[in-house]
Amino acid sequence: MSETIDSESLLARAGDLIDHAMRAGADAADAVVVRGRSRSVTVRLGKVEGTEASESDDFSLRVFIGKRVASVSANPGFDLKLLAERAVAMAKASPEDPFAALADPADLAKTWPDLELFDPTDVSSDDLAEAALAMEQAALDVAGVTNSSGAGASAGMGGLVLATSHGFSGAYSASRFGRSVSVIAGEGTKMERDYDFDSRLYFADLRGVDDVGRTAGERAVRRLNPRQVPTAKDVTVVFDPRMARGMAGHIASAINGASVARKTSFLRDKMGKQVLKAGLSVTDDPLIVRGSSSRPFDGEGVTGERLVMIEDGVLNHWFLSTSTARELGLHTNGRGVRGGTAVSPACTNFALEPGDVLPEDLIRSIGTGFYVTELIGHGVNMVTGEYSRGASGFWIENGELAYPVSEVTIASNLTDMFMRMTPANDIDRKFGVAAPTLAIEGMTLAGK
Incomplete structure (x- = not known):
């Protein structure tokens, strides 16, 4: 996306909004503008199914009167004075919040680094459609793939403008590009679905469309003819990096x-x-x-x-x-x-930091276990740590992935799981939540 934040005009508007709030009786205030721009194309079976584009500039004002606080939001074009007066009136009628406050002035950033978060590459809708179609075709070309659930490509940017009544004023923007495809392998009651995706700040860092498509197709085909395995305790479960990132998210x-x-x-x-x-x-x-x-x-x-x-x-x-x-x-x-x-x-x-063992060596050292490539449901209780989720993947025999497995449930408690983790060395730090392949000992597997 070639457009960046017009930070000067938005910061000026945010500053004016704060001035109105202070004149209306606020003791302190901050104003935020969250800007978003996005464009995406979805395709299925060689045809474009949808093209979407969106733009938004969301203003919000937070005001403090003593220990009372209120927030209001609006779209562009609002009346600054009326919005500020409304926020102050709301704060006066709000219950006290002993913890709400602006950041201490001593904590505010005076300068900040250029983190190179914005790529100005402009990707047209035609370019996105071409990428999505090529990605889907690469997946369909994999032997055993029989249908497509669709593919998509997207480009967008988001930004933040922040001004406060105690002197902070700053803005930044970040771009985002994405590709994804989902396909089906097999026929009738023996169909299996899988997907692949990539998302990066810089367009040039995206994995190639052929790579994403081919990987999605290969993952789907590998899942054909799954088996159920017997219920067992003290099973070592290996989470592939995609699932391991979810485990890091629980941490x-x-x-x-x-x-x-x-x-x-x-x-x-x-x-x-x-x-x-x-x-x-x-x-x-x-x-x-x-x-x-x-x-x-x-x-x-x-x-x-x-x-x-x-x-x-x-x-x-x-x-x-x-x-x-x-x-x-x-x-x-x-x-x-x-x-x-x-x-x-x-x-x-x-990032859940990696270990120093290759994932294939980690699997080999386990001998027998369960390699998870997909988790189903939301059976995680963050209050107690209880963990129980449907899963599919591959059974590990003699240190190798032997055959696909589906319709099983894995269970334990996160407290125990966290103490039994062994990480491999295959972390991809380009994801916001990053983790390597993880082996977790002592889980219960409910099967047939």
Whole structure:
């Protein structure tokens, strides 16, 4: 997408909005503009099924009067004065929130690095359609593939403009390009579906359409003629990198300060204690150049730094925004994210750090187990850590993937799973949540 944020005019408008709020009686305020532009094309069986384009500029104003806070949002064209007066009136009528506040002025970024988050490459709808069609055809050309669920290609950008009443003013934008395809192998009641995708900040970094398509087709064909396996305990389950990223996501959720404050995380009492197997570490870094989830400052104007969230298995940090940190008696670490009119903490470039063993050697060392390539359902309780999900993948025999498996359930508790993880070395850090292949011992498998 060739268009970037017109930061000067949007910052001026945000500043005017804050001025109106202060004149209307606010003690403090911040204004945010979230800009989005996207274009996508979907195809199926050689024909274009849909072309979409969207644009949005969402303004939000947050005002503080004492310990009372209110937020309002609007589209472009609104009356600045009326919106500010409405927000102040709402704040006066709101209950007190002892933790809501702007970030401390000492925490605000004064300067920030260029993280190279924006690629100006302009990809037309025709280019997107051509890529999607070629990707689908590459998948259909794989022997055994019989049908297509569709393919898509997209290009877009998003940006943040933030101004506060205590002196912060900044903006940044990031691009995003994506490709995906899903196909079906087999016939009748013996059909199997699988997919592949890629998403990058820079267009040139995308995997080729032939590679994405061929991989999707090969994954679908490999799943043909699955078997069920007997119920068993103490099974070693290997999560392929796609599924392992979901496991890393569970770690990120469990160490989110907002969940800790609400007492909805099973790790809420584990600060300073071992939560992962010794030797394992988890990092979070918002300042990686061209990082998928990088940002020069957070939704409150605070620049975060690289943190080792878990080191040698020991929990060191929660993800914290200003209000969440105040509630926990801590200090923000620059992980505040704007979501609508609210600010909540979240991870940035989050990585479950790899080990030093090749994935095939890890599988070989297991001997017998279950290699998971797809998980079904939402059977994860983040309050208790209970984990139970439908799964499919491949049975491991004699250290090799032997045959496809479906219609099984894997179960354990995340507390135990985290302590029994062994990572391989195949991490792809171009994903915002990154993890290598993971082997987890001692799980229960419910089969036939």
